[in-house]
Amino acid sequence: MLSVAVVGSGPSGVYTAQALLQQSLVPDVRVHVLDRLPTPYGLVRYGVAPDHEKIKSLQNSLRTVLEDERVTFVGNVGVGGASGAGGAGVVSPARLAELYHAVVYCVGASADRPLAVPGESLPGSYSATRFVSWYSAHPDIGADPFALDARSAVVIGVGNVAVDVARILARGAGELRTTDVPRAALSALEASRVRDVHIVGRRGPSQARFTTKELRELGALPGARVVVDPAELALDPAYAAPDGLPGSPPLPAVVRRNLAVLRGWSADGAAEGPPSAAGTARRIRLRFFLRPVELLERAGRVAGVRFARTAPDGAGGVRDTGGYEDIEAQLVLRAVGYRGVELPGLPFDPARGTVPHVAGRVLREGVPSPGEYVAGWIKRGPTGVIGSNRSCAKETVASLLEDAAALTRRTAADDPLAVLRLWGLRPVEWAGWLSIERAEAELGRSLGRGPVKIPDWPGLLAAARNGDSRGA
Ligand code: NAP
Numbered sequence: 001m002l003s004v005a006v007v008g009s010g011p012s013g014v015y016t017a018q019a020l021l022q023q024s025l026v027p028d029v030r031v032h033v034l035d036r037l038p039t040p041y042g043l044v045r046y047g048v049a050p051d052h053e054k055i056k057s058l059q060n061s062l063r064t065v066l067e068d069e070r071v072t073f074v075g076n077v078g079v080g081g082a083s084g085a086g087g088a089g090v091v092s093p094a095r096l097a098e099l100y101h102a103v104v105y106c107v108g109a110s111a112d113r114p115l116a117v118p119g120e121s122l123p124g125s126y127s128a129t130r131f132v133s134w135y136s137a138h139p140d141i142g143a144d145p146f147a148l149d150a151r152s153a154v155v156i157g158v159g160n161v162a163v164d165v166a167r168i169l170a171r172g173a174g175e176l177r178t179t180d181v182p183r184a185a186l187s188a189l190e191a192s193r194v195r196d197v198h199i200v201g202r203r204g205p206s207q208a209r210f211t212t213k214e215l216r217e218l219g220a221l222p223g224a225r226v227v228v229d230p231a232e233l234a235l236d237p238a239y240a241a242p243d244g245l246p247g248s249p250p251l252p253a254v255v256r257r258n259l260a261v262l263r264g265w266s267a268d269g270a271a272e273g274p275p276s277a278a279g280t281a282r283r284i285r286l287r288f289f290l291r292p293v294e295l296l297e298r299a300g301r302v303a304g305v306r307f308a309r310t311a312p313d314g315a316g317g318v319r320d321t322g323g324y325e326d327i328e329a330q331l332v333l334r335a336v337g338y339r340g341v342e343l344p345g346l347p348f349d350p351a352r353g354t355v356p357h358v359a360g361r362v363l364r365e366g367v368p369s370p371g372e373y374v375a376g377w378i379k380r381g382p383t384g385v386i387g388s389n390r391s392c393a394k395e396t397v398a399s400l401l402e403d404a405a406a407l408t409r410r411t412a413a414d415d416p417l418a419v420l421r422l423w424g425l426r427p428v429e430w431a432g433w434l435s436i437e438r439a440e441a442e443l444g445r446s447l448g449r450g451p452v453k454i455p456d457w458p459g460l461l462a463a464a465r466n467g468d469s470r471g472a
Pocket of ligand 1: 156158159162203338383384
């Protein structure tokens with residue numbers, strides 16, 4: 001029997017568990033999927049935007065894996081790092097290795113990349129990851145209010161996270177009532193005074209990282225309109241020659257589709273006027289060739305962003321032109337990418353924000369460390385769509401299975417959960433999670449809504465305790 005711990009119950013963790021179940025080399029396998037939170041699904045629960053119901057429904061297929069009889073969900077158990085804000089206990093990688101034949105770390109990339117410009121930490125400037133965590137009810141954020149009294153918001157970066165946060169800012173809260181957005185976030189979004197949302201890229205439209213479906217959604221928001229400046233788009237040689245530049249490889253399909261969407265909007269943009277007199281309409285401005293250099297301050301808060309104007313350098317990058325532009329903003333969201341966090345007790349490459357590995361085998365001082373593996377963003381960095389984690393997990397599991405004969409000669413605990421309890425941890429098992437789900441459905445019913453997320457540790461643990469006779 002092969003006993004494996006998977007650390008992290010987001011897509012990469014669950015796809016790793018699934019790959020272990022689906023293989024036939026080692027038929028007798030037992031998988032414990034650990035998570036620091038008492039809730040499963042990682043970024044599918046706490047990252048995918050609440051109005052992306054179709055992607056959210058991926059939880060149903062992840063659930064099928066976690067409900068397999070060979071799999072046990074072990075929530076409220078942190079590995080390596082500090083304990084959770086709600087007091088999730090922590091076990092070190094070394095001790096975890098005593099309990100299982102192999103441990104696969106699928107802990108994602110939970111921090112945001114810094115912008116590294118003056119004024120970055122002024123009040124009113126936040127990482128987009130914090131904003132996403134807030135409207136997703138991540139318990140480490142709690143109700144931390146984003147008072148949306150700003151009239152103008154700047155979102156820095158042109159990836160899918162930037163598009164997500166801009167869309168949530170521009171979407172009427174009425175439409176979010178049908179989602180699982182927590183109460184405090186819904187009230188703040190209802191009271192929001194944000195009218196202008198600027199999404200700003202430092203390079204051109206052909207280098208933007210957003211995908212076309214996500215981009216198009218911005219144009220379909222009721223009560224909001226998208227504005228792009230045709231002259232700014234035309235600075236991008238690829239925009240001017242969508243069928244490809246002579247001597248250059250053809251543009252990727254996603255870039256061609258994005259440019260076509262922007263071209264359509266730029267034609268509409270000619271009639272641009274101020275937001276409607278009634279003050280209800282919101283405007284999303286997509287801007288390019290502006291590199292943030294400083295966040296501006298007034299009365300101790302952020303008041304705008306100073307950008308250096310850039311121009312294509314002919315090699316996919318940009319150079320400064322010497323010009324500047326200030327965009328007024330009382331709210332700044334920095335959406336410039338995620339970053340992996342070092343897990344104490346595991347090797348870490350700070351430059352890449354990943355764990356060094358070969359085909360998923362963790363390297364310690366350049367040598368594969370027996371029984372230690374990685375998959376997902378902590379292995380390859382924060383890129384790709386959710387499905388990318390499936391092939392990534394398969395590669396890691398293939399390595400693990402190649403090593404299986406040696407791994408099963410190591411000792412593993414008969415009942416790792418009992419040992420974790422002996423060590424003072426208080427795991428929340430699947431019954432506890434189901435109890436949280438019931439409590440969220442009940443909360444939603446009491447508010448006349450569908451399920452509404454519980455946004456704090458005490459609330460989650462109290463709900464979990466109702467379903468777990470041993471207590472969370
Ligand atoms: P991302 O795709 O890497 O985009 C980061 C953006 O920030 C890029 O436009 C980048 O510009 C810009 N940037 C980086 N450093 C900057 C700086 N110092 N100053 C100004 N701009 C800077 O990251 P993400 O949006 O966080 O997304 C992470 C991953 O999650 C992606 O794979 C994404 O597709 C995925 N995701 C998918 C969805 C969805 O499918 N709906 C939703 C959310 C996230 P440069 O290109 O110039 O570096």
